[in-house]
Amino acid sequence: MIYLDNAATTAHKPEEVARAVYEAIASGHLGNPARGAHDYALAAFRVIYRCREAAAELLGVDDPLRIALTANATDGLNRVLKGLLGSGDHVISTVTEHNSVLRPLYQLEAQGMELDLVGIDARAHLVYDDFERYLRKNTKAVVATAASNVTGNPTDLPRLARFCRTHGLLFIVDASQAAGVFDLNMKQLGIDVLVATGHKSLYGPQGTGLVAVGRDLAFRPVFSGGSGAHSFDREHPVTLPDVLESGTLNTPGAAGLTAGIEYLRTTGLADIRARLNRLTGAFLEGVRDIPNLRLYGDPDMPGRAPVIGLNLGDLPSSEVAALLNEDYGIAVRPGAHCAPRLHEALGTREQGIVRFSFSPFNTIEEIHEAVAALKDLSTMTGGTT
Ligand SMILES: Cc1ncc(COP(=O)(O)O)c(C=O)c1O
Incomplete structure (x- = not known):
């Protein structure tokens, strides 16, 4: 996993x-x-x-x-x-x-x-x-x-x-x-x-x-x-x-x-931040051009937390998370994340958001696998990579 x-x-x-x-x-x-x-x-x-x-x-x-x-x-x-x-x-x-x-x-x-x-x-x-x-x-x-x-x-x-x-x-x-x-x-x-x-x-x-x-x-x-x-x-x-x-x-x-x-x-906090930035940066780099993938928030914002919210086309976030779990062995969280007003503001009340979040114990290889899985899943939304 x-x-x-x-x-x-x-x-x-x-x-x-x-x-x-x-x-x-x-x-x-x-x-x-x-x-x-x-x-x-x-x-x-x-x-x-x-x-x-x-x-x-x-x-x-x-x-x-x-x-x-x-x-x-x-x-x-x-x-x-x-x-x-x-x-x-x-x-x-x-x-x-x-x-x-x-x-x-x-x-x-x-x-x-x-x-x-x-x-x-x-x-x-x-x-x-x-x-x-x-x-x-x-x-x-x-x-x-x-x-x-x-x-x-x-x-x-x-x-x-x-x-x-x-x-x-x-x-x-x-x-x-x-x-x-x-x-x-x-x-x-x-x-x-x-x-x-x-x-x-x-x-x-x-x-x-x-x-x-x-x-x-x-x-x-x-x-x-x-x-x-x-x-x-x-x-x-x-x-x-x-x-x-x-x-x-x-x-x-x-x-x-x-x-x-x-x-x-x-x-060292600086070292941990550097690791987190590397993982988050690699993930963003990998998913940016995936067809029908929508990122929420500001991916380019400096000093961001190692949390990325996204959706694939109109697929319910719960379906994407379930497929990631069952077919790829990747654990992420879908849904509302206990932040209802943000979802109302983003227009994701129904779809929810698929959230990827990293820790310094994650590896670059894991990030690459997650990106590859999202590329695969994007084909379900009609995206070709
Ligand atoms: C921004 C934020 N505030 C508060 C909480 C609540 O944390 P806990 O469930 O540990 O009380 C969370 C947990 O998801 C959170 O992300």
């Missing part, structure tokens, strides 16, 4: 990740990270803290306690959006967002928050002038993905950060497709809150994610419960990271996520 669905999750992890998860459990030495002060509890606490440190270093955050560990990006985004925004606030987001941003925002909208979504142009670039156009007196935040999980188009984060700074807005970024792919120094980029999932390009296990907080912000706890401290208070703690965490953390997952981030550090 050639696995080209890395935007869904990286199936191939660095070996150290598997080893770290195994050892966290097999050692028999990890207690509950925030419950008690015996050696086993402290050992687990250190595993958690090490993960916060690794993430803080990756994202340019000074204090590891500004990193909260979550179950995934969806968990983190719910805690952040519902913990910072509410009735009377106005928020500007974009049509390129994943449902893990859109649905919490819709929930907040139903409770009295106001929402505008910036649209896209023909190459799926955000219409940046519309951020200014949508600005209101009560605008509180901009919420944007760092890169589309359907087209791979990156968002101009410095531009949005400038806009937020000029107008005193919070800048909240969903970095699920970008963490571990782009250099995301929050301080340099001017990001206030960044949410990422652990199991994609950070190479952690599923069930991991994080929120990084760049400056002092007053979060309301969305979930409350055990935090291991202040047990007689009726309220969940409002200090970081506890306000964004509740219940026992995923210590083996954190051990694996640390190993994933360590892999990025030791390999």
Whole structure:
């Protein structure tokens, strides 16, 4: 099987990740990270803290306690959006967002928050002038993905950060497709809150994610419960990271996520990006002239994520993905990718999009096989190569 669905999750992890998860459990030495002060509890606490440190270093955050560990990006985004925004606030987001941003925002909208979504142009670039156009007196935040999980188009984060700074807005970024792919120094980029999932390009296990907080912000706890401290208070703690965490953390997952981030550090982000660019470039080069193949987004955009969305003629994306799986042993994802507003904007609500997404563990040979398979399949649409 050639696995080209890395935007869904990286199936191939660095070996150290598997080893770290195994050892966290097999050692028999990890207690509950925030419950008690015996050696086993402290050992687990250190595993958690090490993960916060690794993430803080990756994202340019000074204090590891500004990193909260979550179950995934969806968990983190719910805690952040519902913990910072509410009735009377106005928020500007974009049509390129994943449902893990859109649905919490819709929930907040139903409770009295106001929402505008910036649209896209023909190459799926955000219409940046519309951020200014949508600005209101009560605008509180901009919420944007760092890169589309359907087209791979990156968002101009410095531009949005400038806009937020000029107008005193919070800048909240969903970095699920970008963490571990782009250099995301929050301080340099001017990001206030960044949410990422652990199991994609950070190479952690599923069930991991994080929120990084760049400056002092007053979060309301969305979930409350055990935090291991202040047990007689009726309220969940409002200090970081506890306000964004509740219940026992995923210590083996954190051990694996640390190993994933360590892999990025030791390999070097620049090296990983170069590998990803090579794979993405070779794929684009190969598919560009395939008859009846339509690419979405802007393939020539510099700094794009290693995600390519395409269709073959009018073939349903699900049929193309099924044929790739069954006849060629290639795993890709069809359908809507949890990004409904983007599909509406692209006109692909019915057909969906076939998404190819790469990781540094893919090889050029795999890319060539995928291109050859698409050439083959294009003949079904009447294309001759
Ligand atoms: C851009 C984006 N945001 C958020 C998510 C949600 O990630 P998770 O399912 O790990 O919560 C995804 C996952 O597909 C994504 O691509």
